[in-house]
Amino acid sequence: MIETMADLGGQPLEPAESFTFACEPALACFGSCCRDKRLPVTPYDALRLGRGLGISAAELLAEHLELEMDPRSGWPALRIKLADGGACPYLTSRGCRVYQDRPTCCRIYPVVRAVKPGRDHRGVREVFLRQDTPHCLGWDQPRRLTPAQWVADQGLAPYHRHNDRLLSLVMHPKRRGKVELSPRQTHAFIAALYNREVLAQMLSDPGFVQRYRLEAGQVARALADEEELIGLGIDWLADQLFGPA
Numbered sequence: 001m002i003e004t005m006a007d008l009g010g011q012p013l014e015p016a017e018s019f020t021f022a023c024e025p026a027l028a029c030f031g032s033c034c035r036d037k038r039l040p041v042t043p044y045d046a047l048r049l050g051r052g053l054g055i056s057a058a059e060l061l062a063e064h065l066e067l068e069m070d071p072r073s074g075w076p077a078l079r080i081k082l083a084d085g086g087a088c089p090y091l092t093s094r095g096c097r098v099y100q101d102r103p104t105c106c107r108i109y110p111v112v113r114a115v116k117p118g119r120d121h122r123g124v125r126e127v128f129l130r131q132d133t134p135h136c137l138g139w140d141q142p143r144r145l146t147p148a149q150w151v152a153d154q155g156l157a158p159y160h161r162h163n164d165r166l167l168s169l170v171m172h173p174k175r176r177g178k179v180e181l182s183p184r185q186t187h188a189f190i191a192a193l194y195n196r197e198v199l200a201q202m203l204s205d206p207g208f209v210q211r212y213r214l215e216a217g218q219v220a221r222a223l224a225d226e227e228e229l230i231g232l233g234i235d236w237l238a239d240q241l242f243g244p245a
């Protein structure tokens with residue numbers, strides 16, 4: 001999670017500023033960037049990856065992801081577990097086998113998008129930066145785009161919509177500096193944001209709904225729609241970690 005401008009590398013791109021880029025299978029570098037990378041997986045990335053692979057949230061967690069604690073923020077971070085040799089496990093000789101459901105980090109390259117809450121914690125403010133990478137031949141291609149055109153081209157709108165909801169948790173107004181989660185809180189983090197089957201099971205228990213004073217309509221919507229379930233998980237976890245907003 002990028003939290004301060006000091007964490008950002010790359011040259012800022014103004015909203016109307018364009019850059020040239022295209023990633024093509026014919027390029028000599030094709031697939032080289034899918035190795036030796038730390039590939040973060042947001043809750044919505046996990047939902048899409050699981051759907052694309054046709055596996056449950058629990059199986060994705062157990063077999064495909066690994067947990068580490070972000071040394072700066074203290075937040076747990078889930079990443080794609082790389083294969084022996086360092087390649088992304090979804091890389092094939094013909095490219096990415098989860099291309100339609102590839103995570104945010106793969107879609108957004110060659111730019112970085114950093115966000116922070118808008119005024120009075122309404123909406124978000126975003127900044128784009130170029131990620132110049134010397135071996136990437138995509139920069140030499142003539143296709144010209146603005147950051148907004150790249151976002152549309154890569155189908156990033158639902159990813160940004162869901163990922164931005166995490167700001168209400170990671171930049172909660174009651175948070176003070178680095179978070180230090182107990183093992184129990186780390187377990188709650190994973191259950192609420194990544195293990196949708198477990199969260200749905202908890203929400204199906206009327207005692208749980210009553211104990212945490214969850215609104216019946218939101219629970220019903222979450223049980224009917226996995227994307228709503230992620231939103232409820234974020235709200236529930238924020239309440240657990242920081243108390244009522």
Ligand code: SF4
Binds near residue numbers: 024137139
């Ligand atoms: S053009 Fe860049 S992003 Fe595309 S395969 Fe080559 S190194 Fe990766």
Ligand code: SF4
Binds near residue numbers: 035089
């Ligand atoms: S998910 Fe696909 S695009 Fe992303 S690193 Fe893996 S193979 Fe490459």
